Amino acid sequence: MIASAEYAAAFALVAQQRWxxxxxxxxxxxxxxxxxxxxxxxxxxxxxxxxxxxxxxAAAHLAALTILLAYDDQPDPANVETxxxxxxxxxxxxxxxxxxxKPR
Numbered sequence: 001m002i003a004s005a006e007y008a009a010a011f012a013l014v015a016q017q018r019w020x021x022x023x024x025x026x027x028x029x030x031x032x033x034x035x036x037x038x039x040x041x042x043x044x045x046x047x048x049x050x051x052x053x054x055x056x057x058a059a060a061h062l063a064a065l066t067i068l069l070a071y072d073d074q075p076d077p078a079n080v081e082t083x084x085x086x087x088x089x090x091x092x093x094x095x096x097x098x099x100x101x102k103p104r
Contacts, residue, residue, distance in 0.1 A: 033063075034056075034059050034060065034063055035056075035059075037059040037062060037063065038055040038056045038058070038059035039055070041055040041058045041059055041062070041100075042055035045058075048102055049101070049102060050100045050101060050102060051100055051101075051102050052100055058096075058100055061096060061099065061100075062092070062093075062096045065091075065092035065093075065095050065096050066088065066089050066092035066093060066096075067089075069088050069092060070085050070088045070089060070092075073085075073088060
């Protein structure tokens with residue numbers, strides 16, 4: 001996703017909107033996807049697969065370890081290094097699972 005032309009265009013649009021209306025940036029770029037992620041994490045916690053008493057915080061942690069870190073690592077979204085993105089995402093998920101996976 002991050003390496004696609006569509007992502008680069010969406011990233012540029014969100015950045016422009018953020019510059020024009022700083023108060024709307026969070027709403028446009030993070031709240032809806034993070035709420036959906038929190039919902040899934042809550043589901044997995046309910047199934048006994050994750051230990052997450054605060055699904056919203058767990059979603060924020062997962063986003064910070066993956067997507068946000070990948071964003072920060074790419075100064076030019078039009079010229080991304082796909083291998084680097086894959087590495088960041090994979091290691092972020094591994095770290096999340098070490099923190100939140102329910103011990104067996």
